[in-house]
Amino acid sequence: MQGENSSSLNVKLTVLSVKRGGTRGEIAYIDLSNGSSLSVFTAIILQEGISPGEELSEARIDELKEKSELLAAEKRGISLLARSQHSAYGLKVKLLRRGFSESVITRVLEGFEESGLVDDRAYCESWLCSRLERHPEGSSALIGGLRKRGIKRELAEDMVQEIVTPQVEEECARRVIEKLKRSASLSNSKMISRLSSRGFSYRLIRAVLDLDEGLL
DSSP states (O other): OOOOOOOOTTOOEEEEEEEEESTTSOEEEEEETTSOEEEEEHHHHHHHTOOTTOEEOHHHHHHHHHHHHHHHHHHHHHHHHHHSOOOHHHHHHHHHHTTOOHHHHHHHHHHHHHHTSOOHHHHHHHHHHHHHHHSOOOHHHHHHHHHHTTOOHHHHHHHHHHHSOHHHHHHHHHHHHHHHHHHOOOOHHHHHHHHHHTTOOHHHHHHHHTOOGGGO
């Protein structure tokens, strides 16, 4: 939500008119005495009590712009979260792509984290359960997947350790083996390669394929 920067440090501009626009009147257009205009959310105008005849300093205009950007970022963030769960990093990236400033995004994320709308621990749990169901992998690959999504290494490792127990990881490896056997006839060496590429340890691969240690 941007307006034209037209005031100097020592000049106050008079509000000539305030007009509502947008599809539901959610945007207010403020005409100023130097011929410039400013567009902000109507909710901000009502909250601040801006009306024709009022004088606005450059600092006040900048404050209105920032408050409007903050509200716009919050609305966009909530819209994105309504569609799917996001990590703090993932939401930050999407808001940056939509042109919001990093300082505003930081404030929005802080508010979302305090209210529980953004919870990286819950995101990790959800992502891991979904990933294991759709694309079973070993611990190292899962940690790498979380790291790519902006999750800090310590949290990624803790969550994988908590959710992917040795029994769960072994079951995942056996599911991969069964799928590979149905799709193609693979030698032990190729089977090992496929399992390794999915992040399973050689120790686990040896156990589920019932191989002698010397074959790995």
